[in-house]
Amino acid sequence: MEYFNAFWVGGLICALVQILVDKTKMMPGRIMVLLVCTGAILSAVGLFEPLVDYAGAGASVPLIGFGNTLWKGMKEAIDANGFIGLFMGGFTSCAVGVSAALILSYIASWIFQPKMKE
Amino acid sequence: MGKMTQEEKQKKAEEYEQYVKEVTPTHSLPMNMAKAFLVGGLICVLGQIILHVAGNYGLDTKEAGSWCSLLLIFGSVLLTGCNIYPKIGKFAGAGALVPITGFANSVAASAIEYKKEGQVFGIGCKIFTIAGPVVLYGIFSSWLLGVVYYILKIMGVFV
Numbered sequence: 001m002e003y004f005n006a007f008w009v010g011g012l013i014c015a016l017v018q019i020l021v022d023k024t025k026m027m028p029g030r031i032m033v034l035l036v037c038t039g040a041i042l043s044a045v046g047l048f049e050p051l052v053d054y055a056g057a058g059a060s061v062p063l064i065g066f067g068n069t070l071w072k073g074m075k076e077a078i079d080a081n082g083f084i085g086l087f088m089g090g091f092t093s094c095a096v097g098v099s100a101a102l103i104l105s106y107i108a109s110w111i112f113q114p115k116m117k118e
Numbered sequence: 119m120g121k122m123t124q125e126e127k128q129k130k131a132e133e134y135e136q137y138v139k140e141v142t143p144t145h146s147l148p149m150n151m152a153k154a155f156l157v158g159g160l161i162c163v164l165g166q167i168i169l170h171v172a173g174n175y176g177l178d179t180k181e182a183g184s185w186c187s188l189l190l191i192f193g194s195v196l197l198t199g200c201n202i203y204p205k206i207g208k209f210a211g212a213g214a215l216v217p218i219t220g221f222a223n224s225v226a227a228s229a230i231e232y233k234k235e236g237q238v239f240g241i242g243c244k245i246f247t248i249a250g251p252v253v254l255y256g257i258f259s260s261w262l263l264g265v266v267y268y269i270l271k272i273m274g275v276f277v
Binding site: 002003006007008009010011012013014015017018019020021022028029031032033035036037040041044055056057058060061062063065066067069070071073074075078082083085086087089090091094096097098100101102104105106108109111112113114115 | 145147150151152153154155156157158159160161162163164165166167168169170183184186187188190191192195196198199200201204210211212213215216217218219220221222224225226228229230231233234241245247248249251252253255256257259260261263264265266267268271
């Protein structure tokens, strides 16, 4: 059941964004920024938690999940460290995603050659 | 080469417009949405499988989530290097863009694409073409929300 929920919620998020892509011709970078910010806001107002409880990876794998991770880290850091936590939480929580993307991509740049566009 | 008269110019522009119209592929929105739904959904199911397996190894939610991101990013970078992810993207549109694999794909693609321009100003700068905006606005928006939360907390709204 959890797989089914992950499938349809994750799929639905992608399908909705497809409408945005087709109607506005927005570039991928803008879409991603929009998703991350939306995720952070949804998370902060408490709408994300019920969604992730229901859909699991269907909510956390789309980039809105990245925004959720950012906000959760931010809140934890503020609760633990007060004001300075505002400058600790974000990077701590997104460490895995950003590090993995940068490190693995850099290694990939040693191994793979640019491909011709088809 | 003689100068083109206004009329010729206009005719040429019209012909070009016609040509663009002909070669621009027409996609139907419902079909694109269905593809995005299918592929995006499957990537999420993959994530759910990783979460499930990680849970079986006794990892907590946070660790399992980290493994999930790491493995999906690894897979996406690998497929990008082998030039397979762009094909998935072409088929699935937002279905390949929205999941975290889309983020990893765009980071890896720019790293590989710009290696010829050098380590620092090629890969070093261009690797952040997509990652930069995402990290900046992600961090900033959560910081802004954090400031609001911090102020409300001081005012005693949250205990």
